[in-house]
Amino acid sequence: MPTTLDTDVRPEDRFVSAFKVNHGQTLNGTSASIAQQREHAIERFAQLGLPTKEQEAYKYTNLATVIDRPYTLPLSPEMPAVTEEDIAPFEIDDLNAHRLVLVNGRVHEGLSDIGDLPSGVIISSLDRAGQEHPDVVEEHYGAYVDFEDDAMAALNTAFVQDGAFVYVPSGTLLEKPVFVLHVHAGEEDLLIQPRHLFVVEDGAVAQIIEKQHSLTDARTFTNTVTEMYAGRDANLQHSITQHQGDHASQVMTTAGYHRDNSTLTSNLFSLSGEVVRNNQTLTPDGEHCESNLYGLVLGKGDMHVDNHTLVDHVHADCASNELYKHILNDRSTAVFNGKVFVHRDSQRIDAYQQNDSMVLTNEANIYTKPELEIYADDVLCSHGATSGQIDREGLFYLRTRGLTENRARILMLQAFAQEVLDEIRNDAVKAHITGVVRDRLARSFT
Amino acid sequence: MSQSETEYLQGKADEEYKHGWTTDIKTEKAPKGLSEDIVRYISNRKDEPEWLLEWRLKAFRHFKQRIESGEYPGWAHLDYEEPDFQDISYFSAPDQKAQYDSLDEVPDEILETFERLGIPLEEQKALTGVAVDAVMDSVSVATTFKEKLEEEGVLFMSFGEAAKEHPDIVRKHLGTVIPYTDNLYAALNSAVFSDGSFVYVPEGVDCPMELSTYFRINEQGTGQFERTLIVAEPDSYVSYLEGCTAPMRKENQLHAAVVELIAHEDAEIKYSTIQNWYPGDPDTGEGGVYNLVTKRGLCKGDNSKISWTQLETGSAVTQKYPSVILAGDDSVGEFYSVAFTKGHQQADTGTKMQHLGKNTKSTIISKGISADLADNSYRGLVKVSKNADNARNFSQCDSMLLGDQCGAHTYPYIEIGNPSAQVEHEATTSKVGEDQMFYCHSRGLGEEEALKLIVNGFCKEILAELPMEFAVEAKELLAIELEGSVG
Numbered sequence: 001m002p003t004t005l006d007t008d009v010r011p012e013d014r015f016v017s018a019f020k021v022n023h024g025q026t027l028n029g030t031s032a033s034i035a036q037q038r039e040h041a042i043e044r045f046a047q048l049g050l051p052t053k054e055q056e057a058y059k060y061t062n063l064a065t066v067i068d069r070p071y072t073l074p075l076s077p078e079m080p081a082v083t084e085e086d087i088a089p090f091e092i093d094d095l096n097a098h099r100l101v102l103v104n105g106r107v108h109e110g111l112s113d114i115g116d117l118p119s120g121v122i123i124s125s126l127d128r129a130g131q132e133h134p135d136v137v138e139e140h141y142g143a144y145v146d147f148e149d150d151a152m153a154a155l156n157t158a159f160v161q162d163g164a165f166v167y168v169p170s171g172t173l174l175e176k177p178v179f180v181l182h183v184h185a186g187e188e189d190l191l192i193q194p195r196h197l198f199v200v201e202d203g204a205v206a207q208i209i210e211k212q213h214s215l216t217d218a219r220t221f222t223n224t225v226t227e228m229y230a231g232r233d234a235n236l237q238h239s240i241t242q243h244q245g246d247h248a249s250q251v252m253t254t255a256g257y258h259r260d261n262s263t264l265t266s267n268l269f270s271l272s273g274e275v276v277r278n279n280q281t282l283t284p285d286g287e288h289c290e291s292n293l294y295g296l297v298l299g300k301g302d303m304h305v306d307n308h309t310l311v312d313h314v315h316a317d318c319a320s321n322e323l324y325k326h327i328l329n330d331r332s333t334a335v336f337n338g339k340v341f342v343h344r345d346s347q348r349i350d351a352y353q354q355n356d357s358m359v360l361t362n363e364a365n366i367y368t369k370p371e372l373e374i375y376a377d378d379v380l381c382s383h384g385a386t387s388g389q390i391d392r393e394g395l396f397y398l399r400t401r402g403l404t405e406n407r408a409r410i411l412m413l414q415a416f417a418q419e420v421l422d423e424i425r426n427d428a429v430k431a432h433i434t435g436v437v438r439d440r441l442a443r444s445f446t
Numbered sequence: 447m448s449q450s451e452t453e454y455l456q457g458k459a460d461e462e463y464k465h466g467w468t469t470d471i472k473t474e475k476a477p478k479g480l481s482e483d484i485v486r487y488i489s490n491r492k493d494e495p496e497w498l499l500e501w502r503l504k505a506f507r508h509f510k511q512r513i514e515s516g517e518y519p520g521w522a523h524l525d526y527e528e529p530d531f532q533d534i535s536y537f538s539a540p541d542q543k544a545q546y547d548s549l550d551e552v553p554d555e556i557l558e559t560f561e562r563l564g565i566p567l568e569e570q571k572a573l574t575g576v577a578v579d580a581v582m583d584s585v586s587v588a589t590t591f592k593e594k595l596e597e598e599g600v601l602f603m604s605f606g607e608a609a610k611e612h613p614d615i616v617r618k619h620l621g622t623v624i625p626y627t628d629n630l631y632a633a634l635n636s637a638v639f640s641d642g643s644f645v646y647v648p649e650g651v652d653c654p655m656e657l658s659t660y661f662r663i664n665e666q667g668t669g670q671f672e673r674t675l676i677v678a679e680p681d682s683y684v685s686y687l688e689g690c691t692a693p694m695r696k697e698n699q700l701h702a703a704v705v706e707l708i709a710h711e712d713a714e715i716k717y718s719t720i721q722n723w724y725p726g727d728p729d730t731g732e733g734g735v736y737n738l739v740t741k742r743g744l745c746k747g748d749n750s751k752i753s754w755t756q757l758e759t760g761s762a763v764t765q766k767y768p769s770v771i772l773a774g775d776d777s778v779g780e781f782y783s784v785a786f787t788k789g790h791q792q793a794d795t796g797t798k799m800q801h802l803g804k805n806t807k808s809t810i811i812s813k814g815i816s817a818d819l820a821d822n823s824y825r826g827l828v829k830v831s832k833n834a835d836n837a838r839n840f841s842q843c844d845s846m847l848l849g850d851q852c853g854a855h856t857y858p859y860i861e862i863g864n865p866s867a868q869v870e871h872e873a874t875t876s877k878v879g880e881d882q883m884f885y886c887h888s889r890g891l892g893e894e895e896a897l898k899l900i901v902n903g904f905c906k907e908i909l910a911e912l913p914m915e916f917a918v919e920a921k922e923l924l925a926i927e928l929e930g931s932v933g
Contacts, residue, residue, distance in 0.1 A: 056521070344851070359865045362832055368860040370871070373523075377847035377877040385871040387830075387862045 011068055012049050016042060018073050019158055031134060034160070037142055041157035048151035060335040060367045061306040066249040066275045071191035071221055073159070079103055080186040082215065087111060090181055090213045095428040097179035097209065098123050104184060105194035105222070106162045115176075120169035123178055126197055129165040136167055140199050144227045144283070145255040152251045152279075156193045156225040163195040163224075168204040170231070177207035177426055184214040184222075184244060193223045198238070202231035202259070209429055210240040214248055219274075222250040230258035232286065237425055239267035241433065242276055246301055249275040260286030267424055268295040269433055270305045271440065281310045287317040295324040296420040298440055299332025299364060306335035311351060313342045316376075319350040325420050326357040327413055328364035329444050338383065339371040346376050353383035358390065358416060360444075410441045417441075476537040482506060485637050488537045492606050492641075495613055498620075505626035505636030512630050519630055522794035523823040523855055526736065526763045529700045536638040536671070591655060600653050600684075601646035605673050608644035615646055619677050623706040623744045623771070631702040632740045635671050639704065642673035647682040647713070656913045658687035672703040678713035680747060685716040687913055701761075703739045711747030711774065716755070718912050719768075720920060723760035731790025731819075734762020741768035745777035745803075753780035754797065755911040757920050759927050762791060767825065769798035772806035772834075779808040782911045786927050787820035787852075796826035796857075801837040801867070810841035813905050817848035817928075823855040830867040837864065843873040846904055848897075898925045 009017075019042045050067060051058040082103050100123055101111035107125030114123050122133060130137045147154035164180045184190065200206045214220065222244075230236040236258070242250070250273065258264045264284070270276055282291040297305045311320040326334040340351045357366040370383040390412045398408035417437050424430040476484055485506045489499040518528050595602050601612060609616050626636035647653050678684055688705075701723075707715045726734025737760075743752035754768035764787075770779030781797035799808035808828065816822040822845065830837045845854035856873045878900050886896030902909075902921060909917050909924075 347850070357862065359862055359867065361865055362863075364863075364865070366860070366862045368862075369858060370856075370873070371858075372845075372856045372873060372875055373853070374845070374847070374855060374875045375853045377850045377852070379847075380874075380876050382872065382874040383856070384873070385858070385860055385869070387860065387867055387869040389865050389868070 012046055015155060016046050031130065031138065033138060034141065038158050038160065041147055041154040044147060045151050045154040045158055048149070048154065051151055057308065061275065061277055061304065063251070063275065063277070067221055069189060069219060069221070071219070072188045073191050074104060079106065079108060082108065082111065082183060082185050084111065086215055087181060087183060090183070090211055092179070092209070092428055092432045095177065095179060095209070097177045099179045099181065100164050102164060102180065102182045102194060104186065104190060105192035107164065118172050118174065121172060121174060122165065122167040124165050125162050126165040126195055127162040129167070133167070136199060137165070137197065140227065140229050141197055144229065144257040145225055145253060150253065152223055153225055153253050156195060156223050156253070159193045160195045163197070165196070166198045166206065166208060168200045168206045170201040171203045173204070174206040177209050180208060180210040182210065182212045184216050184220050184248065186216055187218055189219040191221045191223070196224070196226040198226070198228045198236065200230045200234045200236045203233045204231065205235045207237045207426055209426065212240070212242050212244050214244040217247055219247045220244070220249070222248065224250065224252045226252070226254045228254070228256040228264065230256070230262040230264050232259045232261055234258065234262045236263070237265045239424060239429060241269045241271065242273055243271040245272055246274055246303070248273050251277045251279070253279045254281070256282045258284055258286070258289055258291070261288045262286065263290040263292070265292040266294065268307070270295070270297045271436065272300070273303055273305065275304045277306045277308070279308045281312060282320070283312045283314060284318045284320070285315050287315060289315070289318040291318070291320040292423070293322040294420050294423045296417055296437070297324070297326045297334050298437065299326065299328035299330070299334055300444070301330050301332065303332040305333070308337045310339045310341060313340070313346045313349045313351065316345065316347045316349070320352070322353040323420060323423070324355045325417060326366055327360065327417065328357065328366060329360045331361070331363040333365045336368040337371065339373065340381055340383070342374040342376050342379055342381065344375040347378040349376065349379040349381065351379070351381040355385045356416070357387040358413065359387060413441050414438060476535050478535050479532045480534070480536060480638070484536050488638055488640070491537060494609055497617060498609055501621065502637050505633050508626055509630065509633035509637055512633060517630060522765050522825070523821060524763055524765060524792045524794050526792070529736065531634070534700060537640060594654055598651050598654055599648040600651060601644065602657055603644055605639070605642040605644045605675065612646065615677065616644065616675065619675060619706070619708055623708060623742045624704055624740050629740060631738050632704055635673060635702050635704040635740070639671045639673035642703070644674070645676040645684060645686060647678045647684045649679040650681045652682065653684040656685045656687055670701045674703070674705040676707045676715055676717070678709045678715050680711040680713055683714045685718070685913060687718045687720070687916060689720045689722070699733070700736045701738065705739070705741040707743035707752055709743065709745050709747065709750035709752050712749045713747065714751040715743060716753045717743070717768070718916065719756040720916060720923070721756070721758050721760050721764070722923065725760050725789055725791050726762040728789040731762055734791070735760065736763045737761035737766065738763070739766040741766060743770045743779070745770060745772050745774050745779060748774040748803070749776045750774050751778040753911070755782045755908065756784070757908070757912070757923070758783070758785040758793060758795060759923060764793040764795055767796050767798055769800070770808065771800045771802065772808065773802045775803040776805045777803055778806070781810045781812070782908045783812045784815070784905045784908045785813070785822055786815045786924065787822045788817040788927065789820060791820045793821070794823040794825055796824045798827040799829070799839060801830045801834040801839070804835045806834060807838045810839070810843070811907060812843040813908055814843070814845040814854055815848065815901060815904070816845065816852040816854045819851050821853040821855070823857060825857040827859040827861070828869055828871070829861045830864050830869065832863045834864050835866050837867045839869045841871040844904070845873070845875040846901070847875065847877045894929065898928055901928055
């Protein structure tokens with residue numbers, strides 16, 4: 001039964017009453033621990049309230065304007081008709097992958113094409129995993145994201161129903177990537193809250209490629225929580241492309257936790273959206289971990305993208321890299337708040353962070369705040385932030401080589417973006433996104 | 447101040463006393479607490495014009511409103527107890543009594559520090575508060591300086607004097623850069639400021655000497671709520687130094703100063719600060735000074751320049767962000783800072799550069815050194831507004847950690863709204879390099895000497911910005927502070 005949010009009451013209360021109405025519709029209703037967590041989460045959400053601009057973490061991003069709308073909360077599985085043809089344009093050429101398709105936050109088994117899997121590997125909906133593999137789900141679910149001080153994560157936890165689930169057991173090399181395609185469909189304005197869980201056990205290797213698209217012009221607000229776990233010596237590559245159009249807003253909270261000698265990499269591409277807020281946290285809890293965060297934002301129209309990242313160095317002897325780039329056109333706004341936190345006794349940390357922005361118009365804005373909070377002395381931490389325009393000398397050089405002004409600009413911007421694109425480890429994905437970026441830049445100047 | 451004025455002042459004070467409270471006025475100290483009466487009392491004691499009292503009262507009402515709404519600026523990375531504003535005495539008359547009759551009575555360790563800092567004998571006397579007649583020389587030096595300044599038309603006097611003698615200039619500029627509504631402490635200062643310095647440099651004048659509060663030390667006693675106003679008319683230049691390297695023990699724990707600088711067309715103001723106040727008990731951190739200061743400069747005219755240089759080694763808690771509003775086209779703002787914290791000290795300092803005019807430039811170089819249990823944060827804002835074409839900023843914030851129990855943090859805010867802006871920010875945090883130490887050892891330097899050398903190199907570009915005579919002392923001061931930080 002869907003519930004429409006009543007905009008006459010305080011936004012927080014709408015969710016609280018919707019929670020009461022749809023009490024039973026939940027992920028794995030039989031699990032006592034998940035049920036208990038949901039109760040606690042809605043309580044916490046009611047106490048915290050929705051984030052406002054008064055809060056330092058939301059200083060530059062006003063969620064109220066996009067969340068305060070009469071959205072429908074689809075609480076039971078009602079699947080609008082989506083066909084293979086509908087999703088075909090969102091495919092990645094030459095990507096031979098295990099495909100999981102989610103429509104409005106729920107796994108669509110008809111459209112999904114998992115194929116053959118190595119033994120022990122599970123790719124399914126979180127809902128199904130909760131029933132079939134409760135041990136794995138309960139071990140990791142809710143373990144890495146902390147909703148005590150995060151209203152949006154609490155809200156997601158309270159309404160948790162479904163999402164993507166990937167499990168790769170110890171020592172397994174998952175050769176083909178997992179392709180997770182999210183589409184929005186239907187005529188209604190929707191507020192959906194998917195919850196994903198990716199578990200890569202000790203020594204396992206996996207690639208997860210997510211893409212977010214929309215088939216509708218209706219307004220949507222997505223409040224996602226993704227939890228990732230990489231065991232000892234594991235390697236998890238995660239990439240996500242946000243391209244849902246001008247009517248889609250979202251808050252995406254990603255928490256990655258990894259153990260000794262493991263590598264966790266996140267590639268994020270924000271290509272369209274109304275208000276997009278990404279909270280990414282990586283916690284390398286073990287020695288010799290490598291944590292990588294890469295992001296590219298192409299701003300157009302009135303798009304507002306806010307990337308908050310935290311690399312939480314709770315353990316000594318780790319390295320982290322972070323590179324975020326923004327190209328802002330029209331009236332778009334980007335916010336970058338990257339934080340590196342080195343705890344006491346987390347010695348010998350090598351943390352690097354860089355944020356570069358190109359602001360192309362007078363109406364575009366960039367707010368950047370690269371933070372370091374360091375309590376250990378034997379560390380090497382640095383951050384850099386730059387903002388500027390296309391290098392005149394570079395442009396001049398290209399003009400002397402016979403390029404038109406527009407071609408030269410496009411080439412310069414492409415080169416600027418390339419540094420982030422180069423960090424994509426999957427060739428098909430790299431070629432695909434490079435093409436999308438190239439087309440976008442070409443369109444911006446013609 | 448002539449005798450009659452003093453009498454008049456005293457009379458006024460006594461008058462007020464009748465209506466006010468019951469404390470013995472002879473102590474020259476207002477009773478604890480803050481109220482409109484106290485604000486009136488302060489203004490009265492200082493024989494201020496009516497408009498200034500009105501301004502103070504407005505500020506006080508604003509302060510009260512903020513306090514009543516439960517506001518306290520607790521956003522900085524600082525951990526200290528909120529001061530009880532009703533438990534502070536807001537006025538005490540300058541103490542004319544000498545603390546000592548001669549230098550022989552001054553404790554040896556203070557003299558030793560002076561010796562090492564290379565402070566001249568006469569200044570040592572002035573700083574320790576040796577009886578006035580014993581430092582006749584320095585007073586006469588001050589007088590010579592004053593004459594020379596008067597010749598050039600430079601006004602350099604206490605804020606109180608200026609309010610009376612040049613009310614038009616003071617009134618025109620007071621609170622224009624830092625309105626009393628700016629923040630809680632600016633409101634408090636505006637309501638109860640005791641005294642401070644006033645500098646006015648007329649058009650086309652290069653101030654013939656570095657101005658410092660040094661030689662005014664005996665007529666000072668500006669107390670805990672200092673207010674400084676510097677106005678540089680078109681095409682003028684002034685360099686002002688506040689504080690000194692000598693360790694200063696302050697009576698009051700809370701210090702909330704306000705400094706306003708205004709530079710007109712083609713004018714340049716260089717403001718240097720050396721702060722070495724009591725940092726509190728090294729083992730517990732108790733009793734140290736809270737140094738919560740609002741400093742801001744306005745580059746009002748085209749081609750103007752304001753430069754802040756600071757060396758912060760003292761105080762238990764330091765929170766200050768000397769800022770520049772770059773309103774004039776082609777104006778320049780600079781911020782050079784070394785903040786050294788050790789023991790239980792905490793510092794949250796940095797700057798704000800607001801680019802409004804076209805072709806404006808700003809440079810930020812901040813070095814933070816943290817040892818023992820100290821926390822040292824850089825917090826800064828670079829804002830390029832929509833119409834500030836061709837703005838240029840370079841920021842560099844380096845932190846050095848000298849122990850595994852201290853913290854170093856950077857919170858740079860960068861807000862860009864113009865495509866032609868070129869902004870660069872870089873920050874590093876590291877400890878003293880083992881290879882650097884090794885090299886120094888191999889050249890025969892001991893642990894401590896090596897550390898001094900390396901830290902000195904780390905801070906060199908900042909110290910070089912200080913006026914020459916202070917740069918030497920500042921270097922020594924850092925060396926002294928570093929002692930005992932090896933480990």
